[in-house]
Amino acid sequence: MTSxxxxxxxxxxxxxxxxxxxxxxxxxxxxxxxLLVLWMVVPLAMAIWFAFQRYNLLIPDxxxxxxxxxxxxxxxxxxxWISIGITLVLVVSVLAIxxxxxxxxxxxxxxxxxxxxxxxxxxxxxFFVMPTVSAxxxxxxxxxxxxxxxxxxxxxxxxxxxxxxxxxxxxxxxxIVAWQWLPFSLLIxxxxxxxxxxxxxxxxxxxxxxxxxxxxxxxxxxxxxxxAVVAMIETIFFLxxxxxxxxxxxxxxxxxxxxxAYYIYLKALLEFDVGGASAGGLxxxxxxxxxxxxxxxxxxxNLDT
Amino acid sequence: MAxxxxxxxxxxxxxxxxxxxxxxxxxWMFITSFKTEVAAVAxxxxxxFRPTLENYVAVQTRASYFNFxxxxxxxxxxxxxxxxxLAIPAAYAMSFFPTKRTKSTLLWxxxxxxxxxxxxxxxxxxxxxxxxxxxxxxxxxxxxTLINLPIVVWMIYSFFKEVPKxxxxxxxxxxxxxxxxxxxxxxxxxxxxxxxxxxxSIILSWxxxxxxxxxxxxxxxxxxxxxxxxxxxxGLFWAKLSAASSMAIAxxxxxxxxSQRQLVRGLTFGAVK
Numbered sequence: 001m002t003s004x005x006x007x008x009x010x011x012x013x014x015x016x017x018x019x020x021x022x023x024x025x026x027x028x029x030x031x032x033x034x035l036l037v038l039w040m041v042v043p044l045a046m047a048i049w050f051a052f053q054r055y056n057l058l059i060p061d062x063x064x065x066x067x068x069x070x071x072x073x074x075x076x077x078x079x080x081w082i083s084i085g086i087t088l089v090l091v092v093s094v095l096a097i098x099x100x101x102x103x104x105x106x107x108x109x110x111x112x113x114x115x116x117x118x119x120x121x122x123x124x125x126x127f128f129v130m131p132t133v134s135a136x137x138x139x140x141x142x143x144x145x146x147x148x149x150x151x152x153x154x155x156x157x158x159x160x161x162x163x164x165x166x167x168x169x170x171x172x173x174x175x176i177v178a179w180q181w182l183p184f185s186l187l188i189x190x191x192x193x194x195x196x197x198x199x200x201x202x203x204x205x206x207x208x209x210x211x212x213x214x215x216x217x218x219x220x221x222x223x224x225x226x227x228a229v230v231a232m233i234e235t236i237f238f239l240x241x242x243x244x245x246x247x248x249x250x251x252x253x254x255x256x257x258x259x260x261a262y263y264i265y266l267k268a269l270l271e272f273d274v275g276g277a278s279a280g281g282l283x284x285x286x287x288x289x290x291x292x293x294x295x296x297x298x299x300x301x302n303l304d305t
Numbered sequence: 306m307a308x309x310x311x312x313x314x315x316x317x318x319x320x321x322x323x324x325x326x327x328x329x330x331x332x333w334m335f336i337t338s339f340k341t342e343v344a345a346v347a348x349x350x351x352x353x354f355r356p357t358l359e360n361y362v363a364v365q366t367r368a369s370y371f372n373f374x375x376x377x378x379x380x381x382x383x384x385x386x387x388x389x390x391l392a393i394p395a396a397y398a399m400s401f402f403p404t405k406r407t408k409s410t411l412l413w414x415x416x417x418x419x420x421x422x423x424x425x426x427x428x429x430x431x432x433x434x435x436x437x438x439x440x441x442x443x444x445x446x447x448x449x450t451l452i453n454l455p456i457v458v459w460m461i462y463s464f465f466k467e468v469p470k471x472x473x474x475x476x477x478x479x480x481x482x483x484x485x486x487x488x489x490x491x492x493x494x495x496x497x498x499x500x501x502x503x504x505x506s507i508i509l510s511w512x513x514x515x516x517x518x519x520x521x522x523x524x525x526x527x528x529x530x531x532x533x534x535x536x537x538x539x540g541l542f543w544a545k546l547s548a549a550s551s552m553a554i555a556x557x558x559x560x561x562x563x564s565q566r567q568l569v570r571g572l573t574f575g576a577v578k
C-alpha cells in the first residue's frame with residue numbers, strides 16, 4: 001500500500017471532483033449539527049419560557065405569565081445565595097486540592113521506579129468509579145462514625161471518632177470529590193510533563209539548577225496551560241456536583257451541603273416549581289458560561305484545521 | 306525530564322504509598338464484598354477472614370442486579386453506537402474536506418458540552434414525560450448520545466487527521482467512491498482510534514449519574530441508580546453494597562486502564578496532548 005503511494009505522482013485532485021464532493025461533505029456533518037442545535041436550543045428556550053411563568057407541576061392549571069417574578073423570588077431567596085456560596089467553596093477547595101496535589105503527584109509519577117506502570121494504574125483508578133459507588137463507599141465503609149474504618153482507627157489510637165457527615169458534611173463531600181478527581185488532574189498533568197523537552201531539562205541541570213529550581217522555572221511554566229485546562233474542565237463539572245450529595249447528605253444537615261445543582265433539583269423535582277427551577281437553572285447556565293468562554297479560547301488556540 | 310533512573314530511594318516508596326492510598330477505598334470495598342454482613346462491620350476491621358460469595362448471590366436474587374446491569378449495558382452501548390454512527394461521517398467530512406466554517410463548527414460543538422445539565426433539568430424532564438420517554442432506556446440513550454457526541458466527533462476528527470492524506474488520494478485516483486473510501490480505507494486505518502473513542506463513550510455513559518438519577522425510577526434504571534438505592538440508612542448492607550459495587554465498576558475500571566492515553570485527548574478536547 002505505502003509503496004504504491006510513493007510511486008504515484010503527487011498532484012491535487014481535479015477541481016471538478018472537489019466541488020462535486022463539497023456538497024455531500026456538508027450533508028455528512030448536518031445530522032450531528034442539527035441534533036446538537038436542537039439539544040442546545042429547545043431545552044434552553046423552554047427554560048427561558050418557563051422562567052417567566054408561574055407553573056407548578058402539582059397544580060398545572062394555575063399557570064400564567066408572571067414576568068420577572070420567578071427571578072425576583074429566586075434572587076431574594078437566601079437559600080439560593082447559600083447554595084451559590086457552598087458551590088463556590090466546593091469548586092475552589094476541590095480545585096486547590098486536585099491541582100496542588102495533582103502537580104506534585106505528576107512529577108512523582110514521571111520519575112522512573114520499579115512497577116511505575118502498575119502504581120500509576122492504581123492511582124488513576126478512582127476516576128473510573130461511578131460517583132454513586134465512590135460516595136457510598138466513603139460514606140459507609142470509611143467515614144461511618146461507628147463502624148467506619150477511620151472511626152475504628154482513630155478510636156484505636158484513643159482519639160475518639162469523627163462523625164463526618166454530621167460535623168463536617170461539606171468537608172466530607174470535598175474529600176470524596178477530590179478523591180474522584182485527583183486522578184484526572186494527575187493523568188492530564190503527567191501527560192503534559194511527559195511532553196517536556198528533555199534537552200532543556202538536561203541543559204538546566206548541567207547549569208547546576210537544583211531540583212526545586214528545575215520545578216519552579218522549567219516544569220511549572222511548561223505546565224501552565226495544562227493546569228489552566230484542568231482547572232476549567234473541572235470547574236464545569238464541579239459547578240454541578242450532584243450524585244455525591246444526592247446519595248450521602250441529601251443537601252443537609254440543614255443546608256450545609258446544598259449546592260446550586262441540588263437547590264435546583266429540590267425546586268424542580270421535590271417542590272415541582274417549574275418556574276423557579278428554570279430561573280435557577282438559567283443562573284447556573286450563566287455561571288458555567290463565564291468559565292466556558294475562557295476554556296473555549298484555550299481550546300481554540302490549540303486547534304489546527 | 307526524568308525518565309532517567311533515579312537514585313533516590315524514597316521515590317519508589319512514595320510512589321507506591323500514594324498509589325496504594327488512592328486505590329485503598331476500592332480495595333477495601335472489594336474485600337468487604339467477600340465478607341458476611343457481620344464481619345463487614347466488625348471491630349476491629351478484619352483483613353483476614355473466610356471469604357464468602359453469599360453477597361453476590363443475594364444481590365442477584367433479592368435485588369435482581371442483572372436487570373440494572375443489563376440496562377447499563379444496553380444504554381451505554383446504544384448511546385456509543387448511535388454517536389459513532391453520527392460522528393464518523395461528520396468527522397470524515399471535517400477532516401478531509403474542511404471549509405472556512407469547519408473550525409468554528411467544531412468549537413461550537415464542544416461548547417454544547419458547557420451547558421450545565423442542571424440548567425435544563427426541568428425542560429428535559431417535562432419533554433421526557435410528554436413524549437413517554439421518562440424511565441425508558443431509549444430516553445437515556447438519546448440523552449447520552451447527545452452529551453457525548455461532541456467528544457466523540459472531536460476524537461474521531463483528531464484520529465482521522467493523523468491518517469496520511471496521500472493514502473486516501475491514491476485511492477481516489479483509482480476511482481473509489483466516498484463510501485468505499487470511508488469504509489474500506491479510512492476505517493481500518495483509524496480503527497484503534499475509533500475503538501478507544503468507543504471505550505471513552507462507554508465509560509462516560511456507564512458512570513453518568515445526573516440524568517440516570519433524575520429520569521429513571523425502576524424500569525430503565527442503570528447501575529448508578531441501583532447503587533444509589535443503597536443510600537437508605539436502615540439495616541446492615543455494606544457487604545451487599547460492596548458486592549454490587551464491585552460488579553458495577555469492574556468492567557469500566559478495566560476499560561479505563563486500557564484507554565488512559567486517549568482519555569486525556571478526549572477529556573481535554575485535545576488541549577493537552
